[in-house]
Amino acid sequence: MFDQVTMTLNVDPYIRSALQEDITSEDVSTNSVMPEPQLGEVDLICKQDGIICGLQIFSRVFEMLDPTTKVELFAKDGDTVKAGDHMAKVTGDIRVLLCGERTALNYLQRMSGVATYTHQIAGMLEGTGIKLLDTRKTTPNNRIFEKYAVRVGGGNNHRYNLTDGVLLKDNHIGAAGGVKEAIARAKEYAPFVRKIEVEVETLDMVKEAVEAGADIIMLDNMDHDTMAKAMEIIDGKAEVEVSGNMTEENLAKLSGLGVDYVSSGALTHSAPIMDISLKNLHPINE
Numbered sequence: 521m522f523d524q525v526t527m528t529l530n531v532d533p534y535i536r537s538a539l540q541e542d543i544t545s546e547d548v549s550t551n552s553v554m555p556e557p558q559l560g561e562v563d564l565i566c567k568q569d570g571i572i573c574g575l576q577i578f579s580r581v582f583e584m585l586d587p588t589t590k591v592e593l594f595a596k597d598g599d600t601v602k603a604g605d606h607m608a609k610v611t612g613d614i615r616v617l618l619c620g621e622r623t624a625l626n627y628l629q630r631m632s633g634v635a636t637y638t639h640q641i642a643g644m645l646e647g648t649g650i651k652l653l654d655t656r657k658t659t660p661n662n663r664i665f666e667k668y669a670v671r672v673g674g675g676n677n678h679r680y681n682l683t684d685g686v687l688l689k690d691n692h693i694g695a696a697g698g699v700k701e702a703i704a705r706a707k708e709y710a711p712f713v714r715k716i717e718v719e720v721e722t723l724d725m726v727k728e729a730v731e732a733g734a735d736i737i738m739l740d741n742m743d744h745d746t747m748a749k750a751m752e753i754i755d756g757k758a759e760v761e762v763s764g765n766m767t768e769e770n771l772a773k774l775s776g777l778g779v780d781y782v783s784s785g786a787l788t789h790s791a792p793i794m795d796i797s798l799k800n801l802h803p804i805n806e
Contacts, residue, residue: 637786643674727753
């Protein structure tokens with residue numbers, strides 16, 4: 521759940537932008553059939569089993585359109601829900617309910633989809649001691665929502681953005697002239713409190729990273745045997761993250777290697793949405 525400061529400073533502007541994208545001047549359909557205020561209510565219905573996530577954002581959409589809107593929740597983020605579950609009731613001006621419906625559902629479906637998919641992958645690593653991480657492969661202007669959903673689903677966040685930490689990838693290494701050179705420059709420039717992570721693709725690069733004193737070494741797209749040899753070279757001198765081609769079969773093989781982290785861009789870029797609907801909209805006579 522987002523705290524009030526984060527909500528006001530960092531979340532609300534994105535929600536407002538999404539609403540403005542959907543309503544550039546007016547909701548013509550709604551204003552055609554509902555020219556005057558009319559109190560009404562609508563039910564939030566789950567249509568697919570999964571992990572619900574984003575109920576605070578769902579509620580906030582309607583509250584931003586009209587602070588008098590009331591959202592009664594029957595579930596909370598992280599709950600396992602089933603098709604047919606009644607998860608919330610929204611009461612307010614019918615025009616507000618209709619105007620906010622699509623934006624509210626877009627956030628809720630997307631975030632629940634990410635949480636559900638993350639939960640499935642995290643389950644494959646249960647008992648291994650390996651932490652599941654996301655990446656920066658997020659939908660533009662939705663990172664704050666998608667990374668929150670990863671946590672709700674049982675995963676962990678890698679760096680939030682480029683300011684968070686040093687991660688030297690192939691093109692950084694190429695620009696610097698090599699692994700040792702890139703790490704040396706990062707140590708000279710970055711604040712001492714920042715860990716330095718380097719992505720490597722070969723055993724020679726692993727050796728260079730260890731010798732240069734990298735804090736975290738990411739083994740990128742290595743097969744199992746190569747990763748095993750890399751772990752022998754690292755020998756506890758750095759934390760180890762593995763990434764690339766993390767299929768269910770490959771995940772099952774990681775437990776005996778001693779790696780610390782598995783990162784997967786698929787948590788956010790390939791998670792399907794969860795099917796959720798607003799149904800049974802009807803007027804209420806005061």
